[in-house]
Amino acid sequence: EAGVVQSPRYKIIEKKQPVAFWCNPISGHNTLYWYLQNLGQGPELLIRYENEEAVDDSQLPKDRFSAERLKGVDSTLKIQPAELGDSAVYLCASSLGGENTEAFFGQGTRLTVV
Amino acid sequence: GIQVEQSPPDLILQEGANSTLRCNFSDSVNNLQWFHQNPWGQLINLFYIPSGTKQNGRLSATTVATERYSLLYISSSQTTDSGVYFCAVEGRSNYQLIWGAGTKLIIKP
Numbered sequence: 585e586a587g588v589v590q591s592p593r594y595k596i597i598e599k600k601q602p603v604a605f606w607c608n609p610i611s612g613h614n615t616l617y618w619y620l621q622n623l624g625q626g627p628e629l630l631i632r633y634e635n636e637e638a639v640d641d642s643q644l645p646k647d648r649f650s651a652e653r654l655k656g657v658d659s660t661l662k663i664q665p666a667e668l669g670d671s672a673v674y675l676c677a678s679s680l681g682g683e684n685t686e687a688f689f690g691q692g693t694r695l696t697v698v
Numbered sequence: 699g700i701q702v703e704q705s706p707p708d709l710i711l712q713e714g715a716n717s718t719l720r721c722n723f724s725d726s727v728n729n730l731q732w733f734h735q736n737p738w739g740q741l742i743n744l745f746y747i748p749s750g751t752k753q754n755g756r757l758s759a760t761t762v763a764t765e766r767y768s769l770l771y772i773s774s775s776q777t778t779d780s781g782v783y784f785c786a787v788e789g790r791s792n793y794q795l796i797w798g799a800g801t802k803l804i805i806k807p
Contacts (some may be wrong), residue, residue, distance in 0.1 A: 615793075626784055626797035640794060673739060678805075685788050686794060687730055689741040 586610070587672035588690035590676050592626065596696045605693045609678030616653060617660050619675040627675055633659065634681060658689070666697045700725045700789045704798035711775055713805050719770040719801045721785030729788040731795070732770050737782045744770070744783075762767050775805045 589608040597603050611618050612633050619627035630649065632640040635656040644651065648667070653659040663670055673694050677687040701724040711717055721730070732744040744757040745752050747768065750761050755777075761768040772779055782802050786795040 592759075611796065617795075626800055628797075629794055632794070640792065675741065677741075683728075685793050685795075686743070686746040687786075688743060689733075691738075691740050694739070 587679050588676055588688055589675075592693055594694050594696075595689060597666055598670055599697050600665040601615060602662065603648055603666050603673050603695060604660055604662045605676075605695075606616045607661070607676030607690060609659075609676070612680065613678035614656070614681030615619045615685070616659050617677040617679075618651060618659070619677065621673045621675055621692070623672075630661070633671075641656035644653055663695075666695075668697050671695055671697045700727065700787060700796045702787055702796050702798040703784055704783075704801050707799065708798060708802045708804075710804045713775055713777060715775050715805075717772045717775060717803065719772070719783050719785075719803075720786075721768045721770070721798055723766050723768075723785075723787045723796075725766070725789055727763070727787040728793075729789055731786045732759055732768070732783050733784045733786065735738050735800070736780075736786060741784070756800060763784065772803075775803075776807045777807050778793060780805045 590660045615634040617628040631644045633653045651661045673692045675692045679687045679691045701726040703722045705720045729748045734742045747761045749763045756773045758771045782800040784800045
């Protein structure tokens with residue numbers, strides 16, 4: 585069974601440019617998470633979806649970040665415009681949902697903004 | 699909110715040694731997970747353990763929910779065990795994972 589798939593693995597962009605990350609969760613997983621991880625730190629939640637509904641986006645910087653999960657399966661996270669401080673690893677995770685919150689992570693997208 | 703503290707922050711061991719990593723949390727939790735982040739950045743599930751003891755090969759974990767801590771045991775360490783070990787707990791008020799700062803483990807050959 586395939587795990588959580590993210591693309592691209594690496595992305596280098598100039599500041600003020602837009603960027604998008606894609607995530608396909610484990611089949612059958614209703615809950616999807618986007619995390620940001622800075623070097624030497626633990627992951628920080630950006631947004632959590634239950635099916636297609638964003639149930640926790642309190643940590644998402646909505647002035648420049650947006651996310652969607654239109655059909656309740658795969659998801660896209662966008663940054664527009666990117667800033668130097670957005671350089672980090674963006675991680676996607678999924679879990680079955682409901683009382684089962686065991687999270688499984690993708691390999692992440694390493695973003696470098698120059 | 700819930701505070702999660704991991705200790706030690708850094709650990710350097712020779713191959714073959716055993717180690718114990720600790721995770722303390724400040725309030726009751728629904729669940730607790732241990733992850734290993736390898737040097738390539740991949741977060742790998744180790745244990746999903748709200749209470750009790752689980753074992754998987756050379757690794758085992760024990761969570762004592764009433765005393766608000768969990769321990770991860772690594773026996774006969776191998777160089778591939780190197781990386782950062784994270785503990786994450788799920789608070790009772792929401793389904794958000796609260797992460798510790800991690801324990802960086804280096805296993806020397």
